[in-house]
Amino acid sequence: MSAARRPGSPTSASRRWSTADDIRAALQRRWDRGELLRAVASNQSWEPIRISLRTPSARELASDFGAVQEWAVRLHQAADAGRSPAFRLETRSVGGRLVGANAVPAAAWFDEPEQVWRLLGVAQEVLALAGLHSLSESAHPAIAAWVAEHPLRALVHQAAWPKVTATVLWLRSRVGSAAYLRQIDVPGVDTKFIESHRALLAELLDAVIPGAADESRSPGKDFARRYGFSGKPAMTRVRSLDGSPLFGAITDALVRVDELAGIELPARRVIIVENEVTFLALPFVPGALAFFGAGFDVLRLGRIPWLRDRDVIYWGDLDTDGFVILDRLRGQLPHVRSVLMDLDTLGAHESQWTTDPTPSRAILQRLTPDEAAAHRVLRDNELGTSVRLEQERVSYACIVAALGAVWTAPVTVR
Structure with a gap:
């Protein structure tokens, strides 16, 4: 042509x-x-x-x-x-x-x-990758293999790569040691660096030491515990509802969960609530303890073995997350009952409803029929869009009556 x-x-x-x-x-x-x-x-x-x-x-x-x-x-x-x-x-x-x-x-x-x-227009990137791969080969063959498999992701971390590889090698030598990440002595690396590169470090650690991550230690995003390092200890707040001392003369204490697990308190009744002011204002209940659950942190209470033979009541917000927490808590303590988490309570406080900013669509398997009915109404927006009733908005008289009904012994207002 x-x-x-x-x-x-x-x-x-x-x-x-x-x-x-x-x-x-x-x-x-x-x-x-x-x-x-x-x-x-x-x-x-x-x-x-x-x-x-x-x-x-x-x-x-x-x-x-x-x-x-x-x-x-x-x-x-x-x-x-x-x-x-x-x-x-x-x-x-x-x-x-x-x-x-x-x-x-x-x-x-x-x-x-x-x-x-x-x-x-990528000649510089190609040259940079060659440098990253060479550095990785010097550090560990598995890191080099990861770079070869994920070259673009490696380039994203190009500036930090020397610190990344050095951190992986330091972590590798201490997996399962119960050391604190704060003890890291890699030049220029601190716990904030580890936190900001957590996902990348986890992938590289898994490549360098297959099977190092132990989900039974701490599932999810707790990087330190998954690899056998010591993390910030789980804490819980517990209060006596009848004035009986917990430790010495103390009736209200913030304690480590692992230590509380080894100290069996005598109270036979336990209520777990999600709001701190509500926790402090609970009425007098003979032989009862209250735990401040603080949202999904309530799941740490499953590590306390003596709760398995206590009469445990859970009271969370009347919203989709409240039922998700209840469902998960039953996975640890199957005998847990709920209180004030039903359609009657919801209907009696219509003027106090607010909007849930992040409703859950989860399908839950451990709810009773009454709980499941309330959850379905909230999840499916049958009363309005993302309706919720926070527990601090429930009337105090309703609280006293509900606890009196769930526990046969008298509940009184102090």
Whole structure:
């Protein structure tokens, strides 16, 4: 096909034919998937890349020869741009009786990796990855393997990578030691660095020491406990509801859960509440203790073995999260009963309803029929959008009556 350029704007058909921008976009997708850098980090020999082009048909060539010619000229110009070819064009023969056979671009070839790096403008990133991979190989083969598998993520942490690798090696040597992360002595690394890179460090630790993470120690996001380090001890607040001392003359105490687990208090009744002021204002109940649950932190009480043979009552907010907490608490203490978490309580306090900013859609399996009915009404917005009744909005008279009903011994107001 002649390389002479003819005037005129592209037709609608020509807009469907591949352009230099389309070629770059195809390479960019490979880059974004990490394919190109994985090959570099793995020291694989370069395999030329072929990008197929959307090309004119014989009919389009015959009906709009000028547009096809202009399209081909533009591709050739893009291929030959710069001091060295940007890419090599593969052609195929298209035509027929009307215009004869014409060689039109069919694919773009990148024979050298530098062509790809120039077109994408990523030569510095490729050089940086080589440095990261070399540093990682010196630190540990598993870290180098992780970099080769996740090159783009490694580049995101490029500036911190020396600290990351040094931190992983320090953590590896102390997994399961019950040391505090505050004891780390890697230059320039502190607990804030560990916290801000927690997910990355966890992945690298799992690569360096498969099976190091022990979910039974602490499921979820507690990085320290999952790898056998000492974390901030779980605390709970407990108060005697009849004035009987807990320890010495103390009737209200904030104590470590692990220590409380080994001290069996004599009270046979226990109520767990979610609001601190409510916790302080609970009425007099003979032989009873109150725990301040503080939301999902209530689940730490499952570590106290002697609660398994106590009469335990849970009172949480009348919202979807309140029922999620109750459901999870029953996973630890199956005999827990609830109070003031029903439709009657909800209906009696309509003027005190507020809106739940983050309602849960969870399906819960451990609720009683009455609890499940209240949960369903809230979850499915049967009374309005995201209705909730916080426990501090429940009338005090209602509290006294409910505790008196759930426990046969008298409940009085002090």
